[in-house]
Amino acid sequence: MKILFIVPSYKPAYVYGGPIESVAKLCEGIVKAGHEVEVYTTAANGKTELDVTLGKKIGVDGVKVTYFKRITKDHTHISPALWQHLARTVKQYDIVHIQSWWSPLVIVAAYICYHKNVKLIVSPRGMLSNYIINSGKSKAKKIIHKVAGKFILSKAIFHATSDAEYKECIDLIPGWKGFMLPNILSLPPVPVNEYKNDVFTLIFMSRIHPKKGLEILFDAISQLKDPVKLKIAGSGEESYIDELKSLAKRLNISSKVEWLGWKSREEKFIELIHADLFTLISFNENFANVVIESLHVGTPVLVSENVALSDFVKAKDMGWVTTLDVNNVVAQLSNAINNKAKRLQIRQTGNLIIENNFAAEKLIADYINEYAICLSKN
Incomplete structure (x- = not known):
C-alpha cells in the first residue's frame, strides 16, 4: 500500500505534545512493515518554524516527509502550497490518513481528497466532541461543522483512539463508519524503582x-x-x-x-x-x-x-x-x-x-489491517 499522512505538524515539532510522537511512530511502523508512507505537513513549531527544507521530500527516520510553508503562525496552519501540491499528487496514493480536525489546513485537505475521490481516513484526535464544539470559539466550529465539516467527514472513515472517542464520533455523525485503535507510543526501557520523596x-x-x-x-x-x-x-x-x-x-x-x-x-x-x-x-x-x-x-x-x-x-x-x-x-x-x-x-x-x-508490533499490524479493509470497500 501507498499511504499519505496529512498532519498540521510533524516531528521534531515536539512542542505540540503527544500526537507528534504517536503519529510518527505509526508512520515509521508501517514503513518497517513493508509499505510506502509519505507525510505532508507544515514547518509549524509553535510560534516559530522548523529549520527544514520546504517543498522537498526529506527522510525522517525512514519516512518521506515534505514540509510546506504556512502563511499563518497560529493553530490554523494555513498552507496554500500544501493544498496545491496535494491536489496535483493525491491520486498517487491508495489511502490518505488525515490527523486532527478544525484546522483549515486539514479541512481543505479533506475536501480535496473527497473531490478527487481518494480513500480517506480521518483521526480527529479528540477534536470532535461535544465539549470541543460547545466550548471556546464554539460558534465558528458549529458553523463549519454544519456548512461543510459534517458532510466531508461523513464521506470518510474515522479512526478513534479510544472507545469513548468512538462513541463521541458516532453521536456527532450518526451512522458514521469507523474503527478504534489506540495510539502507538515509543516507550523506552527504564528502571522501575521506588523513589522516596520528602513530600x-x-x-x-x-x-x-x-x-x-x-x-x-x-x-x-x-x-x-x-x-x-x-x-x-x-x-x-x-x-x-x-x-x-x-x-x-x-x-x-x-x-x-x-x-x-x-x-x-x-x-x-x-x-x-x-x-x-x-x-x-x-x-x-x-x-x-x-x-x-x-x-x-x-x-x-x-x-x-x-x-x-x-x-x-x-x-x-x-x-x-x-x-x-x-x-x-x-x-x-x-x-x-x-x-x-x-x-x-x-x-x-x-x-x-x-x-x-500497547505492544507496538501488534498495533501496527492492526492498523495495516484496517487500511486493507478501507481499500476493500466501495
Missing part, C-alpha cells in the same frame, strides 16, 4: 490549557489535609499561566506548586519516575499518551472520568478515577496518598501491563 509529589504533564482542569486540582490541593507538592510540566499561553499562578496565590498553595516548563522526551520520563502520582483532571481527553507513559514507568495515575483511558485505569486497577467535583478529587487524592500498598503494586506491575496492552 508526596504529584505531577501534571501536559499542555497547560483550561480543559485540563488545573483549577479543580488547585482547589482540591488547597483542601487536602496531607502535605503535597505539585509539579507542573508543560507549556501554554502565558496569560493563562499567569491566571493559574494568581489562583494558586489566592488559595495559599503557591509554595506547593513548582512550575517546570516544557520538558524534553528524556526529561519527562525522569520526572514521571520521580513522582508519586500523575494527575489529569481533564474536562475532555480522547486518549492522553502521558497516562500510558506514567504507568510504563510504574507511577500510578489519578484521572477524571472524562479522560478516555479512565476505563483502562479502572479495569487494570492502575490508579484512581474521579469526577470533576472538587470534593471527589480531594477524596481520591487522599485515597492515593494513604494507600501505599496499591501504589507499590502499580510500581511493580505497571510496566508489564502496559507492554501487554
